[in-house]
Amino acid sequence: MSMSGKMERDLCWHELASKCADKYINMVNRNFDIGPLALTRLSRVQPGDDNLIREAINEMKARTGHDPWDKNLDSVSDVDLVKFFR
Numbered sequence: 001m002s003m004s005g006k007m008e009r010d011l012c013w014h015e016l017a018s019k020c021a022d023k024y025i026n027m028v029n030r031n032f033d034i035g036p037l038a039l040t041r042l043s044r045v046q047p048g049d050d051n052l053i054r055e056a057i058n059e060m061k062a063r064t065g066h067d068p069w070d071k072n073l074d075s076v077s078d079v080d081l082v083k084f085f086r
Contacts, residue, residue, distance in 0.1 A: 013049060017056035024060045024068065035070040040085065053081040 020042055027041070028034050039057070060068045069076065076084065 013052050014055070017052045018059060020053075020056040021059040021063060024056075025063055028064050028066065034064075034066060035068060036072065039068055042085075048082055050081045053085070 023042055024038055026032075027038050032038075057068050060066075
């Protein structure tokens with residue numbers, strides 16, 4: 001794969017992670033849901049990569065000031081989040 005192809009693919013994945021964060025923030029702003037249950041509702045737009053899911057969750061936390069794991073981050077630190085959200 002060419003360097004520009006890899007960069008383009010990485011950009012698409014990061015955009016997907018950001019889109020996932022946007023949807024979570026929309027739910028929070030509408031007082032629809034927050035925390036782990038909200039994360040499961042986003043399974044259709046979750047990036048298919050554990051690191052990118054974690055990136056999206058970190059973006060959610062940074063943008064909302066709320067930990068989506070509701071202080072349970074240690075419980076999922078060694079869990080494959082791709083499988084977790086399926």
